[in-house]
Amino acid sequence: MNRVELLNHLDLSTFIAFDFETTGLSKYSDRIIEVAAVLYKDGKPVECFETLINPQIQISDEITRITGITNTMVEDSPTEKEIAEDFFKFLGDHPLVAHNAKFDEGFLYELYNRQSMPEKRYIVYDTLHLARSVLFNLPAYNLGFIAEYFKLSSVGSHRAKKDAENCGNIFLYLVEESASYPLAVISKCVSILKNRTYYNQSLFINLANLLLKRDPQSKGIMTSILDFKDQTNWYSKSGNDSNNFPDVNDIFGEKGRLSKSISRFEKRDSQIKYIEFIDSVIYNNHSIGIVEAGTGLGKSLGYLYEAVKYVCNTDRKKPVVISCYTKSLQDQLFYKDLPDILEVLDGSLRAVKLKGRANYICLSRLNWLIGDSTGILNDEETAYLLPLIFWLHWTKTGDIDECNGFLNSRNYRIKKMIQSEAGYCTTNICSEYDGCFLGNIRNHLFQSDIIVINHALLLSDKSNPNMLPPYDVLFIDEAHNLTDAAYSQYRQNIDRALLKSNLLICQPNFSGNKIWKKMLKLLEKDIKELNNILYDLEKYIDLAINAVEAFFERLSDEYGHRFLESSPYIEKVIINDVAEEYRNLPSELKAVYSQIRLAEQTIKLLYKKLDNFDPNRENINELILTTKQKMDSLTDLLLSTKFLTSDQDSEWVYWQEGVFGRGKKSNSKPEISLHSSPVDPGFLLSEYLFKDIKSLVLTSATLQVEHSFEYFLNRTGISSLDNFDLKFSVCPSPFKYNEQVKYFQYSGRQSLSDNPKKIAEVILKCHSKLKQKILVLFTSYKSLNQVTHYLKIMKEGKDLPIFSQTQASSRYGLLKGMKNSKNGILMGTSSFWEGIDLSGDFLEILIITKLPFQVPTDPIIKAYSQLLEQNNRNPFLYYTVPECILKYRQGYGRLIRTTYDEGIFIVLDNRVVLKNYGKQFQDAIPVNMQMFSTLDSLILN
Numbered sequence: 015m016n017r018v019e020l021l022n023h024l025d026l027s028t029f030i031a032f033d034f035e036t037t038g039l040s041k042y043s044d045r046i047i048e049v050a051a052v053l054y055k056d057g058k059p060v061e062c063f064e065t066l067i068n069p070q071i072q073i074s075d076e077i078t079r080i081t082g083i084t085n086t087m088v089e090d091s092p093t094e095k096e097i098a099e100d101f102f103k104f105l106g107d108h109p110l111v112a113h114n115a116k117f118d119e120g121f122l123y124e125l126y127n128r129q130s131m132p133e134k135r136y137i138v139y140d141t142l143h144l145a146r147s148v149l150f151n152l153p154a155y156n157l158g159f160i161a162e163y164f165k166l167s168s169v170g171s172h173r174a175k176k177d178a179e180n181c182g183n184i185f186l187y188l189v190e191e192s193a194s195y196p197l198a199v200i201s202k203c204v205s206i207l208k209n210r211t212y213y214n215q216s217l218f219i220n221l222a223n224l225l226l227k228r229d230p231q232s233k234g235i236m237t238s239i240l241d242f243k244d245q246t247n248w249y250s251k252s253g254n255d256s257n258n259f260p261d262v263n264d265i266f267g268e269k270g271r272l273s274k275s276i277s278r279f280e281k282r283d284s285q286i287k288y289i290e291f292i293d294s295v296i297y298n299n300h301s302i303g304i305v306e307a308g309t310g311l312g313k314s315l316g317y318l319y320e321a322v323k324y325v326c327n328t329d330r331k332k333p334v335v336i337s338c339y340t341k342s343l344q345d346q347l348f349y350k351d352l353p354d355i356l357e358v359l360d361g362s363l364r365a366v367k368l369k370g371r372a373n374y375i376c377l378s379r380l381n382w383l384i385g386d387s388t389g390i391l392n393d394e395e396t397a398y399l400l401p402l403i404f405w406l407h408w409t410k411t412g413d414i415d416e417c418n419g420f421l422n423s424r425n426y427r428i429k430k431m432i433q434s435e436a437g438y439c440t441t442n443i444c445s446e447y448d449g450c451f452l453g454n455i456r457n458h459l460f461q462s463d464i465i466v467i468n469h470a471l472l473l474s475d476k477s478n479p480n481m482l483p484p485y486d487v488l489f490i491d492e493a494h495n496l497t498d499a500a501y502s503q504y505r506q507n508i509d510r511a512l513l514k515s516n517l518l519i520c521q522p523n524f525s526g527n528k529i530w531k532k533m534l535k536l537l538e539k540d541i542k543e544l545n546n547i548l549y550d551l552e553k554y555i556d557l558a559i560n561a562v563e564a565f566f567e568r569l570s571d572e573y574g575h576r577f578l579e580s581s582p583y584i585e586k587v588i589i590n591d592v593a594e595e596y597r598n599l600p601s602e603l604k605a606v607y608s609q610i611r612l613a614e615q616t617i618k619l620l621y622k623k624l625d626n627f628d629p630n631r632e633n634i635n636e637l638i639l640t641t642k643q644k645m646d647s648l649t650d651l652l653l654s655t656k657f658l659t660s661d662q663d664s665e666w667v668y669w670q671e672g673v674f675g676r677g678k679k680s681n682s683k684p685e686i687s688l689h690s691s692p693v694d695p696g697f698l699l700s701e702y703l704f705k706d707i708k709s710l711v712l713t714s715a716t717l718q719v720e721h722s723f724e725y726f727l728n729r730t731g732i733s734s735l736d737n738f739d740l741k742f743s744v745c746p747s748p749f750k751y752n753e754q755v756k757y758f759q760y761s762g763r764q765s766l767s768d769n770p771k772k773i774a775e776v777i778l779k780c781h782s783k784l785k786q787k788i789l790v791l792f793t794s795y796k797s798l799n800q801v802t803h804y805l806k807i808m809k810e811g812k813d814l815p816i817f818s819q820t821q822a823s824s825r826y827g828l829l830k831g832m833k834n835s836k837n838g839i840l841m842g843t844s845s846f847w848e849g850i851d852l853s854g855d856f857l858e859i860l861i862i863t864k865l866p867f868q869v870p871t872d873p874i875i876k877a878y879s880q881l882l883e884q885n886n887r888n889p890f891l892y893y894t895v896p897e898c899i900l901k902y903r904q905g906y907g908r909l910i911r912t913t914y915d916e917g918i919f920i921v922l923d924n925r926v927v928l929k930n931y932g933k934q935f936q937d938a939i940p941v942n943m944q945m946f947s948t949l950d951s952l953i954l955n
Contacts, residue, residue, distance in 0.1 A: 015193075015235050015236070017057045017190065018057060020189065020190065020193055020235065020236070021057055021186075021189070022056075023224045024220045024221060024224065025109070025216070025220055026189065026217075027055065028053065028054065028055050028108050029054050029108055029109040029110070029139070029182075029185070030054070030105060030109070030110055030111065031051070031054065031110075031111040031112070031178045031179070031182030031185060032050065032051035032052070032105075032110060032118065032122075032178055032181075033051075033112065033118060033174045033175075033177040034049055034117075034118050034122075034174065035047050035048040035049075035173065035174050036077075036121060037069050037071060037072075037073055038074070041121045041123075041124040042124065044069075044071075045067075045069035045070065045071055045094065046067050046069065046094055046121055047069050047073060047077075048064075048081070048083060048173065048174040049064070049067060049097070049101060050062065050063065050064040050173075050174035050175035050176075050177070050178040050179075051063045051064075051101070051104055051105065051178060052175075052178045052179055052182050053104075054182050054186075057186050059179065059182060061104075062175065063100070063101060063104040064175045065091065065097055066083070066087060066088050066091040067088065067091055067093065067094050067097060068088045068089065068090075068091045068093050069088065069094075070093060072085060073085050073088070079806070083173075094129075095128075095129060098131070102126075102131070102134070105134075105136070108136075109136065109137040109138070110136045110137070110138045111138075111139045111140075111181060112138065112139075112140060112141070113140070113141045113157045113160075113181045113184070114140065114142045115138050115139070115140035115141075115142070115143075115213050116140070119138055137216050138213055139185060139214055139216075139217060140213035140214060141160070141181055141184050141185050141188060142155055143212075143213050143214055143397055143400070144185070144188045144192070144213075144214050145160050145188055145419070146400075146401045146419030146422055147203075147214075147400040147401045147403075147404050147419055148188055148191040148192050148195070149163070149188070149419065150401040150402075150404050150416075150419035151241075151242050151405075151416060151417070151418055151419070153825070153826030153830075154422075154826070155422050156827075157177055157180055157184070158180075159827045160180075160184050161180040161183075162827075162830075162831065162834075164183070164184060164187050166180050166184070189217065190236045191236070191238060191239060191240065192218075192221060193221060193234060193235040193236040194235070194237055194238035194239075194240075195234050195238075195404065195407065196225070196232065196233050196407075197222060197225040197230050197231075197232070199403060199404060199407050200218055200221050200225060201222050202403045203218045203222075203400055203403055204218050204219055204222050205384070206384055206387075206396060206397075206399055206400065206403070207396065207397065207400075209388075210393045210396050210397075212393045212396070213397070240408075242408050242416075243349075244408050244409065244410050245349060245411065246410045247366060247368070247410075247411045247413070247454075247458070248364070248365065248367075248455065249352065249353070249363075249364070249365040249367075250363070251356050251361075251362060251363050251364075252362050253361050253362045253363075254360040254361065259323050259326055259327050259359075259360075259361070260358075260359065260360070262286055262289050262290065262293075262319070263286070265319060265358055265359070266281065266282070266285055266286055266289065266315075266316075266319075267281055267286075268281045270358075271358035272315070272354075272355075274358075275354070275358055276354060278912075278914075280748070280913065282311060282312060282748045284308065284311050284746050284748055285311050285312045285315075285748075287743070287745050288305060288307050288311060288313060288316045288743070289317075289319060289320060291303060291305055291741070291743040291745070292305070292316065292320045293320060294741065295709055295711055295741055296320060296324055296487050297324075297709070298709060299709070300708065300738045301708075301709050301710070301738070301739045301741065302704070302707075302709075302710045302711075302712070302732065302739070302741070303709075303710070303712070303741045303742075303743070304493075304711075304712050304726070304727075304740070304742050304743075305711065305712070305713050305717075305742070305743040305744070305745060306713070306715065306716070306717040306718050306723075306743075306744045306745070307713055307714070307715060307745045308715060308745060308747025308748070309715050309747050309749065309911070310748055310749050310910070310911065310912060310913065311745055311746075311747060311748060313491070313713055313745075314346070314351045314491065315351055315354065317336070317489050317491070317711065317713065318336075318351055318352055318355045319355055321334045321336060321464055321487075321489065322355060322356065322359055322361065322363060322464070324487060325363065325463040325464065326359075326362075326363070330486070332483070332484055332486050332487075333463055333464060333485050334463065334465070334485065334487045334488075334489070335464075335465045335472070335482065335485045335487070335489070336466050336467070336488075336489045336491065337466075337490050337491070338469070338490075338491040338492050339468065339469050339491075339492035339495040339496075339498075339499060340468075340492060341415065342849055343491065343492060344367065344466055344467075344468055345367075347466050347491075348365070348367040348466045352365060352464070363463050363464065364458065364461055364462045364463050364464075365462055365463060365464040365466065366458050366464075366465050366466070367465075367467075368455060368459060368465055368466070368467050368471065368481070368482075369413065369415075369468060369471060370470060370471045371433070371434045371435070371452060371481065372429075372433045372434065373413055373414055373415060374411075374412045374433065374434040374450070374451050374455075375402065375412050375432055375433065375434065375451060376432060376434045376435060376450050376452075377406075377450050377451075378529070379432050380402065380432045383399075383431050383432060384399065386528060387399075390431075391428070395425060395427075395428060398420065399420075399428070401417055401419030401420040401423075402417060402420050404419075405417040405419070405420070409451075411451060411455075412434075412450065412452065412454075413451075414433065427511070427515060430515055430519075434450060434451070435643070459482075465482065465483075465485070467482070469490070469492075469496060469499035469503075470502065470503055472488075472490075472499075472703070473499060473500060473699075473703065476702040476703045486709060487707075487710075488707050488711070489710075489711045489713070490710070490712045491713055491714065492714055493712035493714045493717060493726075494714040494726070494900055494904075495714075496712070497695060497699075497729045497730060500695035500698060500699055501691055501692075504691065504692050504695055504698055505689060505690060505691035505692075506654050506657055506658055506690045507687060507688070507689050507690075508654055508655055508658055508687065508688050509566075509686075509687035509688070510562060510563070510566040510685065510687075513655070514559055514562055514563075516648075516651050517555050517558050517559050517562070517613070517648075517651070518555075518559070519644065520551070520555055520613065520644045520647060520648055521551075521552060521555040522534075522548050522551055523552055530637070530641075531548070533637050534548065534620075537627075540627070541623050543623075544620075544623075547616060547619060547620050551613060551616045554609055554613035554616055555613050557605075557612075558606065558609035558610050558612075560609075561605035561606045561608075564602050565602040565603060565605070566685075566686065567683075568599055568602045569599065569686045570683035570684055570686055571683065572598055573587075573672075573686060574672070574683045574684050576672060577672030577673070577674070577684040577686075579674045579682070584671050584672070584673045585671065585672050585673075586669050586671050586871075586872065586873055587669060587670045587672070588667065588668070588669045588876065588877075589668040590668075591662070592660060592661075592662040593662065596659050596660070603659055603660070606655060607652065607655070607656065610648060610651055610652045610655070611652060613648055614645065614648040614649055614652060617641065617645045618645055620641055621638070621641050621642055621645050625638060658688040658689070659688065663690075665692060665694070665697075666690050666691060666692055666693060667690065667691055667876075668688075668689070668690045668873075669690075670687070671687045671689060672684035672686045672687075673685055689873075691873070691874050691877075693874070693877045693878050694731075694878060694881060695731075696728065696730055696731030696732075696733075697731055697734070700730075700734050700735055701731075704731070704735055704738075705735070715903075715904075715907055716900050716903040716907070719895075719896040719899050719900065719934075720899075720937065721937075723742055725892075725896045747940075748913060749910050749913060750913075751910065751940045751941045752941055752942055754910050754913075754915060754916050754917065755916070755918070755919050756918050756919070756944065757919045757920075757921075757939060757941040757942065757943050757944060758918065758919070758921070758943075758944050758945075758946055758952060758954075759920075759921050759926055759927060759943045759944065759945050759946070760920075760921065760923070760924050760927075760945075760946060760947070761924055761928070761945040761946065761947050762947040762948060763924070763928075763947075765924060766863075766922040766923075766924065767863055767864040767923045767924075768797075770797060770800035770804055773801045773922060774801050774804035775949055776920070776949060776952070777790060777801070777805060777861065778805065778811055779949060779952065779954070780861070780918075780920070781837065781839060782810060783954045784859065784954055785836075786855075786858035786859055787832065787835070787837055787838055787839075787840075787857050787858050787859070788837075788838075788839045788840070788858070788859040788860075789832075789840045789842070789846070789857050789859070789908060789909075790839065790841045790842075790861045790863060791842060791843075791847055791860070791866075791905050791908075792842065792843050792863050793863070793864045793865075793866050793867070794843065795843055797863065797864070798818065798819060798841055798842070798843055799818075799820075802816060802818045814839060815831075815835045815836070815839060816839050816841065817831045817832050817835075817838055817840045817841065818841045819841060819843055819845075825842075825845055825846070825850070828840060829850060832856065833852070833856050844866075847901055847904050847905040847908075848901075848904040848907070850908060852908065852911065853911035853912050854912065857908065857909060857917065858916070858917050858918065859917060859918045859920070860905075860906070860908060860917060860920070861920045861921075861922065862905055862906075862919075862920070862921045862922065863922050863923070864922070864923050865898055865902060865923045865925060865935065866898055866901040866902060866905065867894060867897075867898045868894065868897055870894070875893075875894075878893060879893060879894070891931070895931050895934060898935075899935060899938050902935060902938060903938050903939075906919065906939055918954065919939070919941065927945065
């Protein structure tokens, strides 16, 4: 079926794609400054309505920066009243298409209202929601990125005509992609939206009818263009299990096996040294090896070789566990590096990639939610489920991270309702779905030889063991991030939404508990008090939710003055004395404590009743497990709430965070949340993670500060361990940095780091002179946005290929744009300082605008600094500078990724030269420095 025939069947032979540019986000107080509407017939644009509009209010500098539309440009343009009639006439009765239609439709109907014209209701399609569904694995869903995905030009985006044209063309591609799915998928979408009113509903209904008429069993009408790797979470290889395991030189040597299987593979003496060091660690009890491996050494292949060798050569009954910090490295290890090393080795091996339970979808819980969403989800939230339906047609892992279309909506409440949960998954409750996805993974997990996990799971398993089988040998890659992972894992947080959602999962009448309550009801004859227990539980949960509401309302009334509504950031206020802080809220806190405790006692009573049943009774074990999980949840909730409001620990720091809701009136109150974190997580790491490990290797490209591991040992708590044999090694990078890199250091007296205009001039000079790809690293979004602004208003900067990190952009999308451009300029903040790989001509110039010092007012940073002061140590020299050096080295590591790379490294922070501590930063970079004091003295060639 061709496009024209498909559109005709779907009642889309004609439609209008439209777009508004406005003075802001409010349909009531803001105004339209440009409108464009493009009429499509048989899939071709045939007519356009386009005009600038005088909004009769000021256009802000920010809107001018985004759209390019100035107050002068609209000065002589018609008002909205003068164009309204012609515009509505152009729209006629055609279906409408927009990207993020809720925004444009809102302005459209408000335009009707302001002209006192009777509203006309249109059939509206939304390319944002449709793209999230049928292209569920895209990294971003802004119009510009999707246009580039379909190879449509995004030049001129944020102008109405270009955006409307792109929107219409994208819609055509998305309709065809929708038609590639089978009737079972489309019918499920129709079912989900039944009795709802939302965008794209007509498309799914018409498409389902078309598929039903043609062939209900067909796989779809059109061919999918989706680029999705349906990989599994487990890996298995059969081979010869003899003890004659290949020697390291047989694999990594000059003419070793890897040289034949991997393009451009080279023998690296430092890599062989690295492997031999690991070998000296993992076969000894109570041995810890700490090894810094320079960029480009090939450390992942090295420790994977040793892991495979260990499981093949030892009579072991426990797996080797490998942990890393980032998703990108975890995927690289499992899907690329492990297959690469196993291709040249002979042994049999089984491996599993595992994340925390909450990363996996539970099919049972999803289907319960779909079947009983009325009253739980509104129309928009119901539509958020659609990406999951399309993704489930493809996935073999059940890892929700694969479905960015769902995650892009940021509806964490729904995610909590459908994620895997103890008591459901891996039990008979999910047997209908083959144990759900997590059940399948766990079946492989306990038979595996190598398990690849992330730091979050590693730390959560050690503090609450329930996911991993016992193990003796542990590799920790990206070990420089272990402390940050510990801060994230061990911190305590409560807010209104978190408390309410955790209480709700214990509420018998909650839709997610439908099966739990049904199973309990089967025991009515056996438990005479059952109905009374459930009645009490429902009552106490409702009262607890009301108490939580009252507490957080009073919290906002009492402390709202601490937070500025005008602040663009979440503000944080340290609490020095928790008991004193909340002494004005005794009745509210007492109500929260008492109602949660009553609910906890009630569910404990239910648990005791269930625990007396014959364990062989059908479904009783699952019922006991589910009830215990809910009981434990209430216990944890009560402990967390008391810990954050009364039971202060001197080794923890406490703070409040406040943020004002978007779109609220000016007299609105901030939403306040409560937080706590260990000041120094090293003692928790030593107690829960390191103490019981037989052999441990910690590795990274950046572990040393001033050629010493002392800082790393102190921060991770390893320095406090007894009865461990500590071994250290430094395996240098194979790169010849002085031959591959030119390092230019600004040394002028006047600061450049805080001058966005001067930074823009440096970037422009580099780009104009060398016409090469540039990565610019910033320490704040504010500075990044200011520099972007100056670049775009400069005469030579108007058409620069700038890929600037914003809230609407994705790292993946920016990197893809950078790689596809001839001489792009990529500008990013913290997430771009590490974990990105731009080798060869994908990156030739790296500019660091400012040394990446941490924010000194952050509660955790401030508390740890105070701890050092109490121990007579200078926090700046013993903490602030070392942390900054590690981040600085990570940033520098982006430039040279292979022995074939060459590049220019420019640092614009003069503190490297002018401050006493600057020498440490100079020593951290293994390249001779060339100084320049003015832009004219920066000689590039």
